[in-house]
Amino acid sequence: MNDVLPNKITIWKLRNNNPLRKSYMNNNIKLEEFDALIKITVEMSRYLYPYMREILQSKEDPEQNSVIWNDFNQRFIELINERFNLHSVRVKKLLNLTVNDEILIKSLLTLSLCISNQGYQKLKNFLFNY
Amino acid sequence: MIQNRLLFHQSSVTLEIIGLPDFSNNEYQDQISIISQWKLTIIDKPLIEGKLEHLGPIMDAFYIYSNLLINNETPIYESKLIDIKADNLYIHNIVLKSSKPDVKPLIIKIGNSLLSDTINCFDQLNESSKVRIKKSSFINNIPKKIRFGLTKFKILNFFLPPIISICSLILFSSTFIYFYNPINDKEKNELINTK
Numbered sequence: 001m002n003d004v005l006p007n008k009i010t011i012w013k014l015r016n017n018n019p020l021r022k023s024y025m026n027n028n029i030k031l032e033e034f035d036a037l038i039k040i041t042v043e044m045s046r047y048l049y050p051y052m053r054e055i056l057q058s059k060e061d062p063e064q065n066s067v068i069w070n071d072f073n074q075r076f077i078e079l080i081n082e083r084f085n086l087h088s089v090r091v092k093k094l095l096n097l098t099v100n101d102e103i104l105i106k107s108l109l110t111l112s113l114c115i116s117n118q119g120y121q122k123l124k125n126f127l128f129n130y
Numbered sequence: 131m132i133q134n135r136l137l138f139h140q141s142s143v144t145l146e147i148i149g150l151p152d153f154s155n156n157e158y159q160d161q162i163s164i165i166s167q168w169k170l171t172i173i174d175k176p177l178i179e180g181k182l183e184h185l186g187p188i189m190d191a192f193y194i195y196s197n198l199l200i201n202n203e204t205p206i207y208e209s210k211l212i213d214i215k216a217d218n219l220y221i222h223n224i225v226l227k228s229s230k231p232d233v234k235p236l237i238i239k240i241g242n243s244l245l246s247d248t249i250n251c252f253d254q255l256n257e258s259s260k261v262r263i264k265k266s267s268f269i270n271n272i273p274k275k276i277r278f279g280l281t282k283f284k285i286l287n288f289f290l291p292p293i294i295s296i297c298s299l300i301l302f303s304s305t306f307i308y309f310y311n312p313i314n315d316k317e318k319n320e321l322i323n324t325k
Contacts, residue, residue, distance in 0.1 A: 056241065056246070057243040060243065105219055106202075108242075109196075109200060112246040113249055115250060116253035118257065
């Protein structure tokens, strides 16, 4: 991991490979860099599992006041507005409140299913099947 | 003989495995490879328990269902033992059918949070070195797309060096190529004839 991602700047540069971002740069991400990003995502998911679970749970009961879900959704939209290319159709879909529920729930569920030791392989499989 | 009992926790779900080690296979005292009973406890839901032969199919059902759910396919799993269907985006309907006659099926509704807890408990069981169980074939299955991706890399690595060498050979030899010019040839012939 240290060879592939020696510092935070490398991770920052890799983030810019996302074509949905405003600061998109096509650097042709390498296979080992892709693997390293998946490993970081799995570690973060493991650490954030209680929060992700809480967010998922807050949406399950319609009678319950889903404050947590609304906060999460609001912050998500703020970040998308700030960092993503708003002219893209796919980004517009992420910002559409009637459609983005499904995307958010599936993304959170995918991450929460990949917290085991084999989470890296699971997340990789999910991403390739997407 | 006292049976071993192992617990796998994840938030609101606990999976309990009860059984014995196989001493004939040089196993340690705290291991389990002969499972006599298992219990899946989900907070605020009825207890799910069964025999060893039921555990594998139930685990597989959860793994297959979650894969269908995430891969945007119709999330329905049906078998003799268990049915799982999505009521909506947030709630999943589980129907556990008893192998005994005259026993009504057990219906449990769980949300996404409990679904992920349950699957994480099964993951812990699969990864545990203390329980010997036939691993579910649905966890490490590399999808076709990845297999194709990996072979593509290998094929590229295999064919790229000879292709590059052939190209460089053609480029290098093209500088020495002799182009046939019919006009020059005619002139030469005329000179010979005049002689």
